[in-house]
Amino acid sequence: MSPVIALRAPLDEDLGPFISLLARLGVPHRVAEQGNEQVLWVPNDEIAGQVRELYARAPQGDPNLQPLRAPVTSSRPGIAAQARRSPLTLVVLALTLLVAVLTWGGEEYDVVRWLSFVDFHIEGQYIYFGTFAQALDSGQWWRLLTPMLLHFGILHLTMNSLWYWELGRRIEARQGALMLLLLTLWFGLAANVAQYVYAGPALFGGLSGVLYGLLGHCWLFQLLAPNTAYKLPRGVLVSMLIWLLICMTGVFELLQFGAIANAAHVGGLVAGCLSGLIGGLLARQFARR
Structure with a gap:
């Protein structure tokens, strides 16, 4: 399954707190700079939907926030x-x-x-x-x-x-x-x-x-x-x-x-x-x- 883009944000926006939240919740992700934007990649569409919903609730992160569903884990397929x-x-x-x-x-x-x-x-x-x-x-x-x-x-x-x-x-x-x-x-x-x-x-x-x-x-x-x-x-x-x-x-x-x-x-x-x-x-x- 191909990686998909979950979010785009301006270069001057600080995504650090939100990225820290993703890491705490165990969400696999990768951030790259493309043109004048920051682009957040995740493994698939299902995770992308969760990340967008999470961003809508807590764009600056929230140490007390619980995951929307069971924590997403990443494992290498056999x-x-x-x-x-x-x-x-x-x-x-x-x-x-x-x-x-x-x-x-x-x-x-x-x-x-x-x-x-x-x-x-x-x-x-x-x-x-x-x-x-x-x-x-x-x-x-x-x-x-x-x-x-x-x-x-x-x-x-x-x-x-x-x-x-x-x-x-x-x-x-x-x-x-x-x-x-x-x-x-x-x-x-x-x-x-x-x-x-x-x-x-x-x-x-x-x-x-x-x-x-x-x-x-x-x-x-x-x-x-x-x-x-x-x-x-x-x-x-x-x-x-x-x-x-x-x-x-x-x-x-x-x-x-x-x-x-x-x-x-x-x-x-x-x-x-x-x-x-x-x-x-x-x-x-x-x-x-």
């Missing part, structure tokens, strides 16, 4: 509850797992070749790639997106799945399943095309580009239109950006740990920052109305 609220996130993860099984973790090349960005065939110890123009001539448009479902090894699959679960369900809760689907496809397309344009025909895949898109989307959206769903711990953002920079140095290729699709990561991040910028600006405009 995994099952989160799963019920995130069906699209689960569908994407299920498709990723299915592809991992069908490709045997990226080792069943007869299946992988149908999902990679370009077709290829193996002769002896050599792999020969076609071009994307050849794929388009054959009507194989799905190759623009399907590499994001490919993973090579259990660690690759596990890490990307965990991060998609963490970031995807935030967007699904805040902006809905359809928006998460559109963003996932957009980030996957941007990441795959960026990698192909930068590195040429090659075998690459994974949700990593999409994940950097989700990260950039939450980051810019939160900066422009603060909300609890997209408020990531600072360490998460910093660590993922540092990891991106480390990968771009080429150290993993030098240590023979395998090639990293850095262009896909950058392409996804840029696409995510763009969508977050647009979404955040629109959300800010709607909040002012």
Whole structure:
């Protein structure tokens, strides 16, 4: 459920006593400055109604005031509850797992070749790639997106799945399943095309580009239109950006740990920052109305 605005107040109004009252009553809330106003956010419409009624009774707080109903408590929903609220996130993860099984973790090349960005065939110890123009001539448009479902090894699959679960369900809760689907496809397309344009025909895949898109989307959206769903711990953002920079140095290729699709990561991040910028600006405009 998305956070909602319960109150708006001028910047020169002292909300301190009322905020203290909310804290004493156990009402989860967050105050942010938007334009020339103070905006009070709460988790849902039910709590927002209570807060407005409470504000009408005691705008300056009241140490003797009792809550209108039973005190509102905030608890983190369990995994099952989160799963019920995130069906699209689960569908994407299920498709990723299915592809991992069908490709045997990226080792069943007869299946992988149908999902990679370009077709290829193996002769002896050599792999020969076609071009994307050849794929388009054959009507194989799905190759623009399907590499994001490919993973090579259990660690690759596990890490990307965990991060998609963490970031995807935030967007699904805040902006809905359809928006998460559109963003996932957009980030996957941007990441795959960026990698192909930068590195040429090659075998690459994974949700990593999409994940950097989700990260950039939450980051810019939160900066422009603060909300609890997209408020990531600072360490998460910093660590993922540092990891991106480390990968771009080429150290993993030098240590023979395998090639990293850095262009896909950058392409996804840029696409995510763009969508977050647009979404955040629109959300800010709607909040002012």
